[in-house]
Amino acid sequence: xxxxxxxxxxxxxxxxxxxxxxxxxxxxxxxxxxxxxxxxxxxxxxxxxxxxxxxxxxxxxxxxxxxxxxxxxxxxxxxxxxxxxxxxxxxxxxxxxxxxxxxxxxxxxxxxxxxxxxxxxxxxxxxxxxxxxxxxxxxxxxxxxxxxxxxxxxxxxxxxxxxxxxxxxxxxxxxxxxxxxxxxxxxxxxxxxxxxxxxxxxxxxxxxxxxxxxxxxxxxxxxxxxxxxxxxxxxxxxxxxxxxxxxxxxxxxxxxxxxxxxxxxxxxxxxxxxxxxxxxxxxxxxxxxxxxxxxxxxxxxxxxxxxxxxxxxxxxxxxxxxxxxxxxxxxxxxxxxxxxxxxxxxxxxxxxxxxxxxxxxxxxxxxxxxxxxxxxxxxxxxxxxxxxxxxxxxxxxxxxxxxxxxxxxxxxxxxxxxxxxxxxxxxxxxxxxxxxxxxxxxxxxxxxxxxxxxxxxxxxxxxxxxxxxxxxxxxxxxxxxxxxxxxxxxxxxxxxxxxxxxxxxxxxxxxxxxxxxxxxxxxxxxxxxxxxxxxxxxxxxxxxxxxxxxxxxxxxxxxxxxxxxxxxxxxxxxxxxxxxxxxxxxxxxxxxxxxxxxxxxxxxxxxxxxxxxxxxxxxxxxxxxxxxxxxxxxxxxxxxxxxxxxxxxxxxxxxxxxxxxxxxxxxxxxxxxxxxxxxxxxxxxxxxxxxxxxxxxxxxxxxxxxxxxxxxxxxxxxx
Numbered sequence: 001x002x003x004x005x006x007x008x009x010x011x012x013x014x015x016x017x018x019x020x021x022x023x024x025x026x027x028x029x030x031x032x033x034x035x036x037x038x039x040x041x042x043x044x045x046x047x048x049x050x051x052x053x054x055x056x057x058x059x060x061x062x063x064x065x066x067x068x069x070x071x072x073x074x075x076x077x078x079x080x081x082x083x084x085x086x087x088x089x090x091x092x093x094x095x096x097x098x099x100x101x102x103x104x105x106x107x108x109x110x111x112x113x114x115x116x117x118x119x120x121x122x123x124x125x126x127x128x129x130x131x132x133x134x135x136x137x138x139x140x141x142x143x144x145x146x147x148x149x150x151x152x153x154x155x156x157x158x159x160x161x162x163x164x165x166x167x168x169x170x171x172x173x174x175x176x177x178x179x180x181x182x183x184x185x186x187x188x189x190x191x192x193x194x195x196x197x198x199x200x201x202x203x204x205x206x207x208x209x210x211x212x213x214x215x216x217x218x219x220x221x222x223x224x225x226x227x228x229x230x231x232x233x234x235x236x237x238x239x240x241x242x243x244x245x246x247x248x249x250x251x252x253x254x255x256x257x258x259x260x261x262x263x264x265x266x267x268x269x270x271x272x273x274x275x276x277x278x279x280x281x282x283x284x285x286x287x288x289x290x291x292x293x294x295x296x297x298x299x300x301x302x303x304x305x306x307x308x309x310x311x312x313x314x315x316x317x318x319x320x321x322x323x324x325x326x327x328x329x330x331x332x333x334x335x336x337x338x339x340x341x342x343x344x345x346x347x348x349x350x351x352x353x354x355x356x357x358x359x360x361x362x363x364x365x366x367x368x369x370x371x372x373x374x375x376x377x378x379x380x381x382x383x384x385x386x387x388x389x390x391x392x393x394x395x396x397x398x399x400x401x402x403x404x405x406x407x408x409x410x411x412x413x414x415x416x417x418x419x420x421x422x423x424x425x426x427x428x429x430x431x432x433x434x435x436x437x438x439x440x441x442x443x444x445x446x447x448x449x450x451x452x453x454x455x456x457x458x459x460x461x462x463x464x465x466x467x468x469x470x471x472x473x474x475x476x477x478x479x480x481x482x483x484x485x486x487x488x489x490x491x492x493x494x495x496x497x498x499x500x501x502x503x504x505x506x507x508x509x510x511x512x513x514x515x516x517x518x519x520x521x522x523x524x525x526x527x528x529x530x531x532x533x534x535x536x537x538x539x540x541x542x543x544x545x546x547x548x549x550x551x552x553x554x555x556x557x558x559x560x561x562x563x564x565x566x567x568x569x570x571x572x573x574x575x576x577x578x579x580x581x582x583x584x585x586x587x588x589x590x591x592x593x594x595x596x597x598x599x600x601x602x603x604x605x606x607x608x609x610x611x612x613x614x615x616x617x618x619x620x621x622x623x624x625x626x627x628x629x630x631x632x633x634x635x636x637x638x639x640x641x642x643x644x645x646x647x648x649x650x651x652x653x654x655x656x657x658x659x660x661x662x663x664x665x666x667x668x669x670x671x672x673x674x675x676x677x678x679x680x681x682x683x684x685x686x687x688x689x690x691x692x693x694x695x696x697x698x699x700x701x702x703x704x705x706x707x708x709x710x711x712x713x714x715x716x717x718x719x
Contacts, residue, residue: 004259004433004436007220007436008213008217008260008264010220011216014209014213015213017205018210018213019268021202021205022202022206024198025206026269026273028195029199029273029414030273030277030280030411031195032195032196032410033280033411035188035191035195036192036406037401037403037404037407039188039189039403040402040403040406041160041401041404042163042184042188042403043181045160045402046160048180048181048184048185049166049177050098050184051101051102051163053090053098053101054166054169055175056087056173057088057090057170057173058087058088058169058172059087059088061116061169062081062088064116065112066108067108067112068108068111068142068143069105073104073108076101076104080101087173106162107146108143109165110162111143111146112165113161113168116168206265210260210261210264213260214257217257217260218253221253222249222253225248225442226249228442229245229442233447233449233514233515234516235474235516236445236447238474240442241326243325243326243329244322255432258428258432259428259429259432263425263428263429266421267422269421270418270419270421271418273417274419277415280407281408281411281412281415287394288394288408292412292416294383294386295380295412296416299379299420302376303372306368306371310365310368310369311430314365314430314431316361317365320358320361323354323358324354326354327350327351328351376420379416383412384409384412384413387408387412391405448517463490463526463621463623463651463653464490464527465489465524465525465653466487466524467486467487467488469485469521470482470486470518470522471519471520471521472507472511472518472519474516480519482508482511483676484521484677484678485677485678487669487678489653491651492650492652492653494664494666494668495653495656495667495669496657496663497655497656497657497658497671498664498672499672500674503674504673505673506547508673509544512530512625512655513538513539513542513544514531525623541623543616543617543619543625544625545612545613545616545624545626545627546612547627547657549611549612550599550612551596551599551600551611552596553596553599555595556585556591556593557569557572557592560614563616563618563619564618572614572618573592575615576592576610577644578613578644578645580633584607605632608632609629609632609633610633610637610641613645617645617648621652622651623654624649624654625657626654626656626658628657628658628659629656629657630642630656630658630660630663635662638660638662639662661701662702666684670694672691674693680693684698
């Protein structure tokens, strides 16, 4: 959770705007139920009459209303009206003042209404008292009884009586009460429409900003992960599989991006609407707050039960996605080998196992979560039924109006939905939390190959490379992969490395550009320890051709310029000619502008290697490193390439890792590796005479006649 919020910090201004918009939306959302209640209670039941004081009143009714009033109330009553013709007109216009008068004059107005109602119902047999309150003990007793009733049951029903009295007086005085009702309904409906439009605008803007923050967080995380992964050494790449890094860069980030956008809408909105709903519930005066508490307890308990069941599966799901990606990647990249060995059915079963494991886990969580919405709906509708049942009793008692019940139901549902949103997020957050942990694991991993704190000043490099008592051990390994490696590669000289499979040849050359760092000893370039040089400077000096030729989507020309963007057309053509790649390039319709598919899948293995070699030549480095880069070439092309290369790179040091004796036959110095140690060093003839390991390799590849001929030829070359 903390890591998810940490990613949103750069967008605090936008988040502040979201909070403000959500507050506006919540205000509108919480106001609408009250307007609905007003339409029912005031607009429909009270005929649009908002206050208990009539707008106009006849002289007889004006006098009758004063019977139940105290001297102070009578003074207030008389100050509210002015004589107009045969009747009186209300002169108070302030809503605040009218609300105060509703409270102050409620008791005498209700008593007057009840007496008028009795008169209308029973005719001339009943008449209002002729004496005012101060002169009649009977009226005093009636008033006190009414005040006790209002205090015990609330003034909701009695206010409706007062409004009915005001409407009856207006009709009697000739006021168009239908117009008043219609005007009130239009006015209240217009306010509701305006609030709905404002709420819509706030919701749209909130969704836009939330999506923008989510997309920005996703973009930032992808950029940070990519930058981090690019800086990883081979040790970190071995620790995090390629499939896992792809999952973390795509699926995991999508989880965080989605949760971020939803969270800004839900987690921020839920407390606002929840607290606001609770305040509004108390304002309704329905006295049913215990129902809200019951609903919250039921929902929280139900969701915690579901989360407790599904949480372990959510945590396992991301690892299963990793496993599926790994299997998919292996099968797709090795499809030709799978077909060649007839392993389609076996690999399909392996994919099905990984796919089934993920599917089974997803189905389990989905099946459990299918109980979420039906369970929530059952609780919500049960709460509504309970509210209606309890409200019916309150309405029957006269302590609650129908509109207030409607508003209470709406507020109750808003509060329940607020908790529902929070609980839904509690389900989404754990999976996003797992994704955030996996991303953070990558971002907080330090590369074992780090830039020097103060790299030595750059200077022209001649290409003298020296290994001094170098040991290397892979992270977590018990034994060294390389032990006590000592040799020097000089400009204009070819240093070859040969040995059996797994003896450490590729490991050795991977130490030169610092794909890994040495465990002991030192590697120097022109006398400077490579660990004291900037990585950019070091790698700019090296033309590295990996064992497996790697090309990038684009054109042949763009791939050849990969290490030297400023290379001219003439330079890339010359490099292609040296690498023996010009012939097949020129056969293509678009020549050097021919398209290269992703990974170089539309060229053969030999063509891929030749383009990789040409790419290194275009770079014009001080040191060439060929890691078994001639293995896919035929003998004729191999020989022609090495001859052309020897003429081109006279000023550079060349290190060649090879499996074939013919490739390194004429090297100036050959290093023989066996189990991570140099067991022989010298020319072909010297090693053939004095190194048993080299002799075994040579005799396994060359006949006795070829061996003797190669020795004589080398002796002639070296004079």
